[in-house]
Amino acid sequence: MKNAIFSFHDDSPKYKQIYEKFKTFIERGDLKADERLPSLRQLAESLHVSRNTALMAYELLAAEGYIRGESRKGYFVNELEPLLLQEASSSSHHHEQTEPTQPIRVDFRADVVDQSHFPLKTWRRIANHVLTVKDSFRYGDPFGEMCLREQIAAYLLQSRGVRTDPKAVIVGSSTQQMLVYLGHILKDEFESVIVEDPGYDGAREAFQFHRFMFETLPVYETGADLSQLEQMKSRLIYVTPSHQSPMGVSMSIQQRHTLIHWVNKMRGYIIEDDYDSEFRYTQKPFPALASIDAARVIYLGNFSKSFLPGIRLSYMVLPQPLLDRYQQRFLLFENTSSMLSQLTMAKFMEAGEWIRHLKRMRLVYKRKMQHLVSALRKEFQHHISIIGEQSGLYVLVKVHLPCSEDWLIKRAYAHGVKVYPTSRYFVHHSPDQPMIKLGFSNLSFAEIQLGVELLKKAWLESNATGFAHDSET
Amino acid sequence: MKNAIFSFHDDSPKYKQIYEKFKTFIERGDLKADERLPSLRQLAESLHVSRNTALMAYELLAAEGYIRGESRKGYFVNELEPLLLQEASSSSHHHEQTEPTQPIRVDFRADVVDQSHFPLKTWRRIANHVLTVKDSFRYGDPFGEMCLREQIAAYLLQSRGVRTDPKAVIVGSSTQQMLVYLGHILKDEFESVIVEDPGYDGAREAFQFHRFMFETLPVYETGADLSQLEQMKSRLIYVTPSHQSPMGVSMSIQQRHTLIHWVNKMRGYIIEDDYDSEFRYTQKPFPALASIDAARVIYLGNFSKSFLPGIRLSYMVLPQPLLDRYQQRFLLFENTSSMLSQLTMAKFMEAGEWIRHLKRMRLVYKRKMQHLVSALRKEFQHHISIIGEQSGLYVLVKVHLPCSEDWLIKRAYAHGVKVYPTSRYFVHHSPDQPMIKLGFSNLSFAEIQLGVELLKKAWLESNATGFAHDSET
Numbered sequence: 001m002k003n004a005i006f007s008f009h010d011d012s013p014k015y016k017q018i019y020e021k022f023k024t025f026i027e028r029g030d031l032k033a034d035e036r037l038p039s040l041r042q043l044a045e046s047l048h049v050s051r052n053t054a055l056m057a058y059e060l061l062a063a064e065g066y067i068r069g070e071s072r073k074g075y076f077v078n079e080l081e082p083l084l085l086q087e088a089s090s091s092s093h094h095h096e097q098t099e100p101t102q103p104i105r106v107d108f109r110a111d112v113v114d115q116s117h118f119p120l121k122t123w124r125r126i127a128n129h130v131l132t133v134k135d136s137f138r139y140g141d142p143f144g145e146m147c148l149r150e151q152i153a154a155y156l157l158q159s160r161g162v163r164t165d166p167k168a169v170i171v172g173s174s175t176q177q178m179l180v181y182l183g184h185i186l187k188d189e190f191e192s193v194i195v196e197d198p199g200y201d202g203a204r205e206a207f208q209f210h211r212f213m214f215e216t217l218p219v220y221e222t223g224a225d226l227s228q229l230e231q232m233k234s235r236l237i238y239v240t241p242s243h244q245s246p247m248g249v250s251m252s253i254q255q256r257h258t259l260i261h262w263v264n265k266m267r268g269y270i271i272e273d274d275y276d277s278e279f280r281y282t283q284k285p286f287p288a289l290a291s292i293d294a295a296r297v298i299y300l301g302n303f304s305k306s307f308l309p310g311i312r313l314s315y316m317v318l319p320q321p322l323l324d325r326y327q328q329r330f331l332l333f334e335n336t337s338s339m340l341s342q343l344t345m346a347k348f349m350e351a352g353e354w355i356r357h358l359k360r361m362r363l364v365y366k367r368k369m370q371h372l373v374s375a376l377r378k379e380f381q382h383h384i385s386i387i388g389e390q391s392g393l394y395v396l397v398k399v400h401l402p403c404s405e406d407w408l409i410k411r412a413y414a415h416g417v418k419v420y421p422t423s424r425y426f427v428h429h430s431p432d433q434p435m436i437k438l439g440f441s442n443l444s445f446a447e448i449q450l451g452v453e454l455l456k457k458a459w460l461e462s463n464a465t466g467f468a469h470d471s472e473t
Numbered sequence: 474m475k476n477a478i479f480s481f482h483d484d485s486p487k488y489k490q491i492y493e494k495f496k497t498f499i500e501r502g503d504l505k506a507d508e509r510l511p512s513l514r515q516l517a518e519s520l521h522v523s524r525n526t527a528l529m530a531y532e533l534l535a536a537e538g539y540i541r542g543e544s545r546k547g548y549f550v551n552e553l554e555p556l557l558l559q560e561a562s563s564s565s566h567h568h569e570q571t572e573p574t575q576p577i578r579v580d581f582r583a584d585v586v587d588q589s590h591f592p593l594k595t596w597r598r599i600a601n602h603v604l605t606v607k608d609s610f611r612y613g614d615p616f617g618e619m620c621l622r623e624q625i626a627a628y629l630l631q632s633r634g635v636r637t638d639p640k641a642v643i644v645g646s647s648t649q650q651m652l653v654y655l656g657h658i659l660k661d662e663f664e665s666v667i668v669e670d671p672g673y674d675g676a677r678e679a680f681q682f683h684r685f686m687f688e689t690l691p692v693y694e695t696g697a698d699l700s701q702l703e704q705m706k707s708r709l710i711y712v713t714p715s716h717q718s719p720m721g722v723s724m725s726i727q728q729r730h731t732l733i734h735w736v737n738k739m740r741g742y743i744i745e746d747d748y749d750s751e752f753r754y755t756q757k758p759f760p761a762l763a764s765i766d767a768a769r770v771i772y773l774g775n776f777s778k779s780f781l782p783g784i785r786l787s788y789m790v791l792p793q794p795l796l797d798r799y800q801q802r803f804l805l806f807e808n809t810s811s812m813l814s815q816l817t818m819a820k821f822m823e824a825g826e827w828i829r830h831l832k833r834m835r836l837v838y839k840r841k842m843q844h845l846v847s848a849l850r851k852e853f854q855h856h857i858s859i860i861g862e863q864s865g866l867y868v869l870v871k872v873h874l875p876c877s878e879d880w881l882i883k884r885a886y887a888h889g890v891k892v893y894p895t896s897r898y899f900v901h902h903s904p905d906q907p908m909i910k911l912g913f914s915n916l917s918f919a920e921i922q923l924g925v926e927l928l929k930k931a932w933l934e935s936n937a938t939g940f941a942h943d944s945e946t
């Protein structure tokens with residue numbers, strides 16, 4: 001490595017120029033597989049850049065698979081393979097895509113979690129122990145292992161103000177699976193359900209499983225509109241009060257009381273999906289509806305956003321009459337979620353590791369959120385509005401350009417960036433301008449930076465033949 | 474430890490006398506917590522017994538929690554705690570019990586697997602690796618991870634003769650969960666389903682979820698009675714052809730062809746639950762129905778019996794028309810089974826460890842089955858018939874005494890043995906004499922031996938006031 005090779009120009013940030021050079025070296029074969037790269041210190045000194053700049057360059061190369069970091073050993077060149085397009089198979093992006101003109105460099109998917117701060121050692125230690133316990137070799141409790149239900153009950157009291165008997169906590173695989181099972185009971189009594197518009201499409205799918213009819217509660221950037229509630233026929237409502245999905249707004253305390261008042265009068269039920277209440281950055285979390293009056297609130301929570309989506313661990317807290325019916329109906333059903341994961345999570349929580357993990361992740365995600373929002377503001381200025389930066393693992397970007405959501409996604413894709421639609425969340429009403437969903441949980445600062453810059457190129461500095469309006473794919 | 478303390482008498486086996494002595498020593502405090510016991514060799518030599526006798530005594534003490542074996546270190550006395558009754562919370566035994574006069578010493582539950590032969594190191598190594606892979610930090614494929622589906626397809630072809638595209642393999646948590654999801658599609662076309670009588674009650678529960686009506690296919694010790702099939706109205710049938718649950722019989726090749734012929738004529742579907750086909754001891758496994766003609770067969774398999782119930786991994790193979798509808802209907806549903814377990818199992822299978830594990834377990838369970846059956850024959854002789862010893866992880870014992878199932882269970886319980894009813898599997902017809910289910914998968918030889926001896930005491934040498942006939946609890 002001669003530093004004479006490097007002559008920085010002013011057209012792009014230095015870290016990107018370093019990144020480009022190394023990429024070329026590796027692609028040309030100047031750097032061979034498994035060759036060690038200069039340390040961060042060496043690189044920074046030889047190029048007269050900051051170590052942070054060197055780090056960003058390496059992070060980007062690692063993110064794209066060119067190099068790998070081995071702890072305490074340094075960075076090494078990877079065996080170069082034809083870069084496979086990361087065609088995500090998850091349900092969150094079955095959006096049709098055109099062929100990208102370059103490989104995907106930044107993926108703003110929201111349905112992942114940060115990998116680098118995962119408590120790998122602790123989790124492994126506990127999981128490995130669980131495999132030696134006799135209890136792990138049987139079928140589990142149909143409603144979830146009691147040790148986990150106890151830990152969840154303690155956590156809910158401490159963090160969400162929800163007071164519950166552990167026996168009223170039912171463990172499941174996912175929000176959808178729990179809604180499918182619960183829906184079987186609710187269908188005895190209810191024909192229709194009120195859902196948020198826009199709102200979580202996965203929940204609507206689960207209600208459709210039981211052929212519930214829908215009424216919709218409009219939600220705007222400013223919050224939900226409860227004014228029509230009294231005129232609706234349904235006595236069952238599914239809401240995300242802490243962090244509306246996808247609008248990101250929180251329900252005010254007045255609205256919460258309105259809702260509780262309504263449901264008690266109607267003798268119905270509120271299904272409160274508190275799916276990512278753990279990550280609130282600007283103020284203390286709002287209390288759960290179930291903490292105000294739990295008599296007619298079905299509280300749902302999960303470990304997908306706050307821990308690991310693939311662990312498939314969720315829970316619900318049922319009011320007594322529903323609990324009795326649920327337990328009777330599902331007594332002979334096996335639980336759907338891994339007992340090993342349940343036992344491991346119970347011990348993880350018991351040891352205080354869960355609270356520790358949440359605190360750490362709140363800080364990590366807060367910084368990433370700030371980084372994304374400030375990069376977006378800087379690059380796009382008045383061309384966009386940012387929605388939902390107070391909490392959660394994504395923001396919505398409303399784009400003030402005469403273009404369609406589909407065009408925005410395709411243009412981004414052609415520039416090597418994957419971004420996600422919001423149209424799937426809408427039932428009746430739709431936004432006046434296209435809104436794009438940007439997740440950041442498993443992106444590094446450098447990737448966030450690069451992603452926003454590429455988006456700017458794609459959307460603002462485009463050599464497109466014009467703004468397309470074909471919003472249907 | 475003086476061997477003068479031991480003076481063997483002839484009333485019971487030597488291992489049991491050793492066991493009783495050590496138990497007394499520990500309970501009296503003569504042996505203190507964490508004290509090391511003599512090695513097997515030392516014990517055998519000092520008492521002039523075989524090492525096997527010494528081993529059986531220690532195994533029994535360990536099974537009851539008095540001592541523990543630490544690998545390569547030997548046996549140690551456990552801290553003595555009030556023995557908690559192992560009140561099993563699993564769905565398999567909600568049978569009401571009277572208070573036992575002594576703690577449960579042997580539990581013939583069938584819903585567990587052998588712990589001592591679990592491939593702990595290999596599984597841990599792979600599971601630990603999976604946690605470092607980027608793919609583990611996202612949501613999974615709604616129909617299961619493709620790498621696992623490919624491994625399952627290869628296994629099914631090799632072991633069950635079932636030829637399938639990996640895309641037609643759908644991964645789920647359990648047979649019941651898959652039947653609940655699949656039932657949603659089937660209900661469009663079918664109103665009723667034929668189930669085996671007796672048959673797996675959990676499957677009936679899953680069909681009841683969608684309010685299917687039932688017709689029943691009688692099953693006897695000699696096999697299923699297909700003679701009424703043509704007269705039935707249903708075009709959908711749920712069967713366990715390889716190892717009928719619970720009767721343990723296999724469907725003959727003629728019956729298999731009859732069934733295939735019927736379903737093709739009716740344009741219906743067979744749901745073939747091949748739940749424990751891996752463990753067949755006396756001959757080669759019968760081919761799966763789906764290997765004869767898969768056009769109208771929904772094939773179900775799972776890892777609960779063959780690997781670990783708590784892992785919650787199952788799969789089904791769908792015929793093309795159903796597959797298309799299933800994929801369309803559940804595209805926006807998240808998979809319910811742990812992605813970590815899926816990825817670990819895929820690598821475990823790919824490495825050949827799965828086949829190795831099955832071979833090992835077939836041998837282990839075969840020996841346990843033989844041990845149980847010969848002990849039962851020896852102790853009970855003409856008082857019982859044994860049903861289903863050719864395969865699976867349990868036998869049925871038909872008891873030729875004028876007594877009820879309930880009496881048998883309660884008497885056993887009072888003697889410290891848990892045994893399980895079969896009445897729950899029956900729909901219309903019931904057996905002429907009570908049948909008891911005895912599982913053995915996680916029992917040692919010594920425990921099996923002790924359990925059978927205690928059962929003999931309970932059932933034959935009983936000081937009961939008479940044979941009770943109150944079969945209702």
